[in-house]
Amino acid sequence: MKTCNSSHLESGVESELQCRSGAGCVAKCSSERMENAAKRRLAANARERRRMQGLNTAFDRLRKVVPQWGQDKKLSKYETLQMALSYIMALTRILAEAERYSSEREWISLHCEHFHADSYHHYTAQKPAADSEPYAQRIFTYHPEHFQIAN
DNA sequence: TAGGCCATCTGGTCCT
DNA sequence: AGGACCAGATGGCCTA
Numbered sequence: 403m404k405t406c407n408s409s410h411l412e413s414g415v416e417s418e419l420q421c422r423s424g425a426g427c428v429a430k431c432s433s434e435r436m437e438n439a440a441k442r443r444l445a446a447n448a449r450e451r452r453r454m455q456g457l458n459t460a461f462d463r464l465r466k467v468v469p470q471w472g473q474d475k476k477l478s479k480y481e482t483l484q485m486a487l488s489y490i491m492a493l494t495r496i497l498a499e500a501e502r503y504s505s506e507r508e509w510i511s512l513h514c515e516h517f518h519a520d521s522y523h524h525y526t527a528q529k530p531a532a533d534s535e536p537y538a539q540r541i542f543t544y545h546p547e548h549f550q551i552a553n
Numbered sequence: 554t555a556g557g558c559c560a561t562c563t564g565g566t567c568c569t
Numbered sequence: 570a571g572g573a574c575c576a577g578a579t580g581g582c583c584t585a
Contacts, residue, residue, distance in 0.1 A: 443562090443563080446562090446563085446564095447561075447562060447563080450561080450562075450563085451560085451562090454561080455560095458559095458560090478557085478559090479558085479559085
């Protein structure tokens with residue numbers, strides 16, 4: 403005699419009790435099983451959707467803290483990760499430099515010199531003669547418009 | 554219209 | 570057992 407005590411697809415203690423015997427059991431069990439499977443699939447889909455939405459929220463937050471250098475188009479996920487990597491490496495480099503220089507004053511004057519020049523060009527809307535990109539931008543290794551996947 | 558990016562669905566695997 | 574995570578498939582939207 404067939405019972406509904408069944409596969410891993412079945413969650414049902416309940417269905418086992420109902421269907422242990424009797425006419426129409428097979429049909430009822432299989433339709434119940436399919437119904438349960440469909441319900442679980444829908445629930446899994448919803449969870450997956452929520453999970454991906456959470457992931458996308460995290461990407462949006464990352465985009466906000468990562469420099470975009472005036473890109474009007476939002477960075478793709480891949481570009482965001484690359485930019486974040488480059489950003490972190492640049493900051494790490496700056497910190498390492500700070501440690502290398504003996505006096506804090508020396509380090510500050512080194513960097514402020516660059517940043518003052520940047521602000522000057524920014525406010526006067528002039529292009530620097532030699533280096534066309536701002537200092538802070540130049541120290542980054544990742545530029546989306548130039549980036550190509552190296553295989 | 555082709556290519557890039559994305560959201561969603563789905564089945565498999567791992568973890569608790 | 571159920572949830573989290575992952576990767577492949579698919580279809581929609583947008584842009585050059």
